[in-house]
Amino acid sequence: MIVETPQLILRPVGTNDVSSLVELDSDPAVMRYVSGGAPTPRAVIEDWVVPRAVAEMSSRRGGGMWAALDRSSGEFVGWFSLRAPRHGTQPELELTYRLRRAAWGRGLATEGSQTLMRVAFDAPDTGRVFASTMAVNSASRRVMEKSGMRLTALHLGDDAETDGYERGEVEYELRRSDWESARFVWAVRGSTSELTA
Template identity: 45%
Template sequence: MHYFLKTDRLELRAFGIDDADRLIALDGDPEVMRFITGGRPTSPETIHARTLPRLLHVYGCWDAQGYWAAHEAATGAFLGWFELRPLDEDSPAVVELGYRLSRAAWGRGYATEGARALIDKGFAELGVERVTANTMAVNTGSRRVMEKCGLSFVRHFTGDWPEAIEGSEHGEVEYELTRAVWERSR
């Protein structure tokens, strides 16, 4: 199997159509979806019609996907996914960092390990100039991962939530890491 990126404990590969059941299980966990949908699972129909096409999309500036399936290197177990995707289809300058991991992967440092590796690859090989990430202000776990990866708080903002979920009244936060700051930290 071809991997986009490997770390000591993770293997990140391109998504395929055959990943639908893995995504249905991941997005079916209320705790995984807590800060995304308020805990409501994503329907299999939505996974097939919207989620999978988004994850399979190839970005022209890289000729690669911006989302990768994450597996535990030692066991091959599917852990979830990571995102490092260009915000502009034709330019890798600004990318969004994201991750969604199964509960079995929580608290084991996988989110930080995978995110750091993607950030390093983005700046070192992919022409990235700025990494941005956002989450609900109350999502302290995700915010801590961003901080461990070297991203700094930029702003607090109120998103346009189609449906309010618990914690959304506190708004969202944006973090960033620029190439210049990344280079100074190496």
């Protein structure tokens, strides 16, 4: 499924994206809240990230991983994903995203996230979409809030006694009941004109 937004083209991730994914994860600023700045090894992307993305896209659960391309230039700017938790039994999807530093501040994370919320809830089995980040990652938290999610949990890390809230992780969610009852300005339900198989 290819999804278009005003600024992005989201298409399924494939093996041809490995180099772009490696480059993205090599930026310490991009990886700051993911791995403390450490890059993801190429082998992990080739042997785990891309195969999992392909499997998720074909699972028919509404999930997948999309390469995000700048609509005007076609340049790879990052990725978005919806994935079912590996050991979960609930009808839920986790929203994740990662963008190149050059793409920050343009509203792309919010635009892509809102679009994938629509994709997620177009699947009739999705009961909830959730996302998490470090508590101090205010930019990502704003994206989640602009996507209609509400803060539902704060998980303190092992070193919470010394670092407190800064080391905690927050979880946001949007439940189907809220999606169906709320009036999101950006959500156009019932129309799939921007979605192509």
